[in-house]
Structures are given as C-alpha cells and as structure tokens.
Amino acid sequence: MFFVALITLLRHAPLPKEYQKRYIGHTNIEIDLKLTDLSLVKDLKLKDYDLVFSSDLKRCTQTLELLGFNFSIDSRLREVEFKDSFELKSFDEIEKMDIYEKKYLDSFLAWHEFICKESFSKFEQRVYSFIKELPKNKNILICSHGGTIKMMNSILNNEEYFSSPFNLKYLESVDIIIS
Numbered sequence: 747m748f749f750v751a752l753i754t755l756l757r758h759a760p761l762p763k764e765y766q767k768r769y770i771g772h773t774n775i776e777i778d779l780k781l782t783d784l785s786l787v788k789d790l791k792l793k794d795y796d797l798v799f800s801s802d803l804k805r806c807t808q809t810l811e812l813l814g815f816n817f818s819i820d821s822r823l824r825e826v827e828f829k830d831s832f833e834l835k836s837f838d839e840i841e842k843m844d845i846y847e848k849k850y851l852d853s854f855l856a857w858h859e860f861i862c863k864e865s866f867s868k869f870e871q872r873v874y875s876f877i878k879e880l881p882k883n884k885n886i887l888i889c890s891h892g893g894t895i896k897m898m899n900s901i902l903n904n905e906e907y908f909s910s911p912f913n914l915k916y917l918e919s920v921d922i923i924i925s
C-alpha cells in the first residue's frame with residue numbers, strides 16, 4: 747500500500763527581544779505578542795491537519811493556542827538542553843567566559859559538547875523516538891524549536907545535521923512530504 751503524508755515543521759513565535767540571539771534550551775519563556783505577525787502563518791490555518799503536536803514549553807504551546815489549534819504536548823520536542831552556565835547567554839557573552847576556548851569552534855561536535863548538557867546522540871535519539879512513533883498516513887503539524895526542527899528535518903530527509911544550513915526563523919514553517 748502506498749501512503750503519502752505531510753509533516754509541517756513550525757518554529758514557535760518570537761520571544762521578547764532581550765531573549766533573541768541567545769542560547770535558550772529548556773527555560774520556559776513566553777512569546778512576545780507585539781513581535782508576532784500572524785500573517786506569516788495564515789496558510790497553515792488553511793491546511794487540514796490530522797494531528798498537531800507541540801513541545802511542552804510555553805513558546806510553542808502559546809504559538810499553537812494563538813493559531814487556534816488543538817494539540818498534543820510531547821516533551822521530546824523540546825530544544826536541546828544547554829549547560830546551566832550557558833543557558834540564556836549570547837555567543838558574545840560565552841566568548842568572554844574564562845572557560846571558553848576558540849578550539850570549541852573547530853567542529854560542530856566540539857561546540858555541542860562544550861555548550862550542551864544533553865549529548866548530541868541523546869538529543870538525536872530523543873527526537874528520533876518521537877518521529878518513529880508518528881503515524882505514516884496522516885498530515886501532521888509540529889511546533890517546536892530551531893535546533894529540534896533542524897534535527898527532525900535532518901532525520902526525515904536523511905541529511906547530515908552538522909553540515910545542513912537548514913534554519914527557520916520565528917513562525918517560519920517547512921513542509922516535508924513522506925511517501
């Protein structure tokens with residue numbers, strides 16, 4: 747039997763300006779309604795989704811509530827977990843820390859190990875465990891975070907995460923057709 751499904755990956759609405767361009771993993775920050783342009787996602791409301799999923803963090807649940815979707819929450823859709831000393835910091839702030847060394851920028855994995863509490867393999871396994879449970883013949887909307895969406899795109903399209911330039915802006919979405 748031949749199944750075709752649509753998976754739409756949606757990045758949550760914008761955070762307040764003071765939290766943008768920072769490493770924000772599991773901190774539960776609300777979206778900034780003043781910065782939220784719903785015209786960016788008007789086409790999403792026209793699609794007929796069988797299932798809608800959200801990270802359990804407010805920035806995702808608030809986005810879907812704002813769009814009027816009923817959804818299921820799954821904590822596996824959270825952003826990667828950053829180390830406490832880096833959470834909420836900008837790259838410029840991290841670069842000025844005593845423990846920072848330029849060598850961490852030599853490879854993606856070196857940077858990931860330096861900045862993240864959650865190993866790359868655990869992050870990948872967490873996201874993969876969510877994806878493998880998705881039904882194969884449904885149209886699905888998933889609201890999540892930049893790094894998690896990049897990981898889902900990497901898994902679904904069989905692309906290497908490290909070298910992928912894939913990146914969504916706030917309220918940007920991408921459709922992936924699964925057959």
